[in-house]
Amino acid sequence: MKSRKEALRTAKKIFAASLVEGQLDLPTVKKVIAKLKETRPRGYIQVADAYWRLVKLEVERNRAIIQSAIALDEKTKNQVVADLKKKYGSQIAPEFAVVPGLLGGMKIRVGSDVWDGSVKNRIERLSENFN
Numbered sequence: 001m002k003s004r005k006e007a008l009r010t011a012k013k014i015f016a017a018s019l020v021e022g023q024l025d026l027p028t029v030k031k032v033i034a035k036l037k038e039t040r041p042r043g044y045i046q047v048a049d050a051y052w053r054l055v056k057l058e059v060e061r062n063r064a065i066i067q068s069a070i071a072l073d074e075k076t077k078n079q080v081v082a083d084l085k086k087k088y089g090s091q092i093a094p095e096f097a098v099v100p101g102l103l104g105g106m107k108i109r110v111g112s113d114v115w116d117g118s119v120k121n122r123i124e125r126l127s128e129n130f131n
Helices: 004-017 026-039 044-061 074-088 119-130
Strands: 063-068 093-098 106-110 113-116
Touching: 004 026, 004 044, 026 044, 044 063, 063 074, 074 093, 074 106
Parallel strands: 063 093
Antiparallel strands: 063 106, 106 113
């Protein structure tokens, strides 16, 4: 059985090989998982778990969830996506959602970054100041 550190080190090496021009290559990811299942090297479950966690983090890092209280028009959507691509790169994958509970404004999440410009958030912050 591999130590946790060894498994993570191996997973990082495999993950680095799964990147093509700085972007995750999904066919390579599938091949890596299939090869791990086929060969079952010592500690392969720990390596696979660490590798899968790295893959999920990379996918989330390139995913933008844009929530708004009402449906955004195409011009606004395009501007938001253009701004996100400037900050995070062209690989960003936007997902738009209407969340009436926001009351107004937008909430954007990219990986672990969150920008909350919603009316609901502002009201909550104000109420905390007065309690």
